Amino acid sequence: MTRSKSLRGLGSKYGGTLRKRYTKVFRTLKAKKECPSCSNMRLKRVASGIWKCASCGYTVAGGAYDVSPAKAQQR
Numbered sequence: 670m671t672r673s674k675s676l677r678g679l680g681s682k683y684g685g686t687l688r689k690r691y692t693k694v695f696r697t698l699k700a701k702k703e704c705p706s707c708s709n710m711r712l713k714r715v716a717s718g719i720w721k722c723a724s725c726g727y728t729v730a731g732g733a734y735d736v737s738p739a740k741a742q743q744r
């Protein structure tokens with residue numbers, strides 16, 4: 670069983686299933702997103718489901734943890 674060392678926050682609590690889900694969300698959250706407007710990789714989540722580009726100020730509604738809700742819903 671391999672575990673990423675950079676992943677912190679939950680430790681061994683809450684059981685394996687939730688931790689697995691948390692890992693996926695955490696990775697998605699930390700991954701760089703491409704701005705649909707200017708193609709810069711500077712899209713940031715300002716609130717749950719709201720993404721804003723740090724480069725051009727473009728704001729887009731998306732998933733809670735990813736810009737594309739369809740992608741986030743794939744399990």
Ligand SMILES: [Zn+2]
Binds near residue numbers: 727
């Ligand atoms: Zn942009």
